[in-house]
Amino acid sequence: MLLKIIHETDLSYTAPIDETVMELRMAPRQEQDQHRLSFRLAIGPATPVTGYFDWLGNLVHSFTINAYHERIRIVATSVVQTHRALSDATALPDRWPLAFDDLDYAVRDFLRFGVSVVESPALRELADSLLATPGMPLGELAMAMVRLIDERFTYEKGVTHAASPIAEILEHRRGVCQDFTHLMIGLGRTLGIPARYVSGFLHPEGELYRGYAQTHAWCELYFPSFGWVGFDPTNKCMITSHFVRVAVGREYRDVPPNRGMFKGDGKEGISVAVQSEELPGVPGGLPAERIEGIGIRTMNGQNGSCHDPGTQDQIQQQQQQ
Template sequence: MTRRSESSSVSPDMRLFVHHRTVYRFSEPQDRVIQMLRLTPGSHVGQNVIDWRIDVDCNARLRPGRDGYGNETAMLYVDGPLSSVSLAVTGEVLTEDRAGMVAGAAEPLPPELFARSTPLTAPDEALRALATEVAGDGGPPLDQVHQLMATIHRRMRFLPQKRSEVRPAGASFADGQGGATDFAQVMVCAARLLGLPARYVSGHILRPGHQHEWHEAAHAWAEVHVPDYGWIGFDATANRCPDDHYVRVAIGLDYRDAAPVSGTRTGGGSEVLDVGVRVGMDQSQA
């Protein structure tokens, strides 16, 4: 499935090439696999998708659509018997540094909806104490969110390896370490405790000096709706607002709403999921 942008109005600071591979291997042949794919970014101010393609290594049907959060989706249907399924995503995106500010993206829902918690972003006493500490220092909301991001970055250690399970924000914060998903969900939970709508974002990041390396997961960060500014991205993993090194793909209340791949299968046995992501500045590096 190939998609090209109809817009070319962005004056880019960066041209990024993305390659995202997902391989399912099953211990027993499967009768059918159905997956929801949130792998395709949208164009908006500061991000212009030039080319984006999803390829499947077997006879499959892809039905494009859009979910309730405005994310571009594709339903994948594969009939068996099959012992594995491989997805290859390649794309070219022009990006611009807007200091994390989001404009022109699909926004079918009001910001107030993102003020509610979910099981993965439910607050506990430690996270309430964190929000109270940040709020106690006073200052305008934008300064408080920046302080919150810096505090989470300082108190948690980043683990680049992908975890096999997705943990609630409270468990990740208590553990003091985690991947980008953990950092993003902690940031979302704590920002809501400050009284600000916040949402989870999945996407990709260019890591200078690591453009030829495969990473085990896509990146993730948070967006917070700040009075007088609107939606702004905050990446607690890197302690910075997303810039032209980022490709924004999907949003949701938590990880499950924006997961790159999710779905069901018909058949017994177990499965092993292998994910690899590489982002570069030229075609050969993606």
């Protein structure tokens, strides 16, 4: 599927801020079943941007703005070709449980619990209710997880936020795709299956799916015979060519689309919009990668000299819904 995705992020402040430092994980990954044909990143106020790969192989763009500003606008436009080879995980030969010692240690790192994906009796109980039996095909177990989450949990915005640990969704039984994903990762790890978080986009195609108006998240489980296989607990399905992988990590904190700090006392607002469309063919003259400035004015501060920088604060991250 050939997709064009426009991801807009607007941050606004009630009073001028300064010394913004930001990292973005917005560029789709280059992988065997997904090719990023073009990536354009426009940032305002205009500032130099550097790109690097983090330890998980995600492409990160970072920048600083050292002059007073009241808003930041980020527009990431990607053209991506996706072609998922696997449509049915139950057809894979892998069986539960996985032999821990046969797994590569780098893959075993995705068995470790973290800050959001926390081990707990409630999680263990939920995992037990899957009634996994030795010899069971791993793909069936994965689909059982997806169904279990769909049956027991309700999709609802506003109950959890970007930093919620899974204890919250386990208690309230309500959350968004980020929570569902963390929950499925937790189930996987509890059952000894390496599991990781994927942040990305979902092309809705006639509003077939939930979570399309913003960045989306889903879970990948490790199948030794194949590699990482994606499941979307929010939409109760395996991932298809409609899904575009942007960043992978142990949990949300490894992959937020934007993460930053600033100095100043202004209140912050964040608004995010994602639009996607299927293209009939590859347009001509696409830049492989281009960084552009957006004409947003900065105010005549002292540009990083000895003024009182105010208090340091975190820039809000977008919750993945």
